[in-house]
Amino acid sequence: MLSFPKNFTWGSATSAYQIEGAWNIDGKGPSIWDSFCMIPAKISNNDNGNKACDHYHKFEDDIKMMKSLGLKAYRFSIAWPRILPTGKGKINKEGIRFYSQVIDCLLENGIEPWVTLYHWDLPLALQFEDDGWLGDSISDHFANYAKICFENFGDRVKNWITINEAWVAAMLGYGQGVFAPGRVSNVEPYLAGHNLLLAHGKAAKIYRSTFKSKQGGRIGITNNCDWREPLTKSPEDQEAAERALEFFLGWFADPIYKGDYPESMKSRLGERLPAFTEEEKKMLLGSSDFFGLNHYTTMMAAQSKPDDPIGSVYGNGGLSDDQDVTLSLNKEWKLTSMKWAVVPWGCKKLLNWIAKRYNNPEIVITENGCAYDDKIIEGKIEDHHRLEFYKTYLEACHEALCDGVNLTGYFAWSLMDNFEWASGYEKRFGLVHIDFKNLQRTPKSSAIWYSSVIENNGINI
């Protein structure tokens, strides 16, 4: 039996656009994801989140299900355009009512709410009127929205996450254009990322100055990072792997834990990387009470060579020319249906890398999981691959704990199958299967296994 620390937080996670549905009712305004999905061929099968898991109407049943699975904590996000239909100005009372009910119902069932304020569904009006994450005013609008959430929910919510995966919002939304708002550029991601960081900093400042002492909660940011393993022992490849991590995680974590962007980014990007004022640096430094980490996979990293075939820079490396890193997969690694490699030791190495680079902060894994195309057979879903994934990644987490990493929580992505962004409903990440036709929920064998891990606060091996 591998035991975890006594107060370890065990949970599962979702996000608003991926599960709620109810996209245009009870006063909700449109988001950039509502409109992005309307553009033909942006999303696999032209799917959209209009109905998704219909969690908006089924949240009570879903929370009952969470209770029966033994979840101690549940991470979900608030849809900004449900609270502020145009992103600013008038508050939509129905939106406040909905999330208040969700929070109350969670607490009644003994489940701790972990609330993300931004999981990519920006109010569409802010995209039109304020240039989305490129606009000068966007971080102030976010801070104002965050304040409304603290005022209305902070009496009951004690764990706040400002931004989910700024890297994805910036790089996939403004660099590669595969996520909303679909822009392609090698300048805009760095400006969008800058404003996302400022938005986090401003919201955290408001929480700490006005709410924290009376509400007694904490606030942090969640960043995502895959592990980058040097392809060879050569110093060039070792440096390339380190640089890849700096461009991925250091981009957003260095300003918060060290006060500025990594040197490698500053020197390579020059004027394309905006600079923080001294005041902004001060605001960002130490602005996260915990290190939220979403981690899924690993790739090999090597120094790019002039004769690398075009397109060999593959995967989530960021804008390749900026890094000079070529990514690849080891052919022996097993892949999930997202084609993401299953490499538990990469998780352990990343946790150690964070501990070392950022002075052993408290880390919470706010997402980890895998997509597999599991099928119902005689009313049951025996998702062995997923079970194996969770088991081996949790073992890796346990090893990191034994190394002295201060890991205090783990959230499985995801509670249930849902709308997987550009992949639509094809990729299934859930512990619970959803039949999207009649919206029926069926826990998979991994869910039953995860319940026993939670109950025993450890893994039976």
Ligand code: GAL
């Ligand atoms: C994360 C994201 C989630 C989910 C997951 C699996 O990047 O925060 O919303 O989609 O990846 O792809």
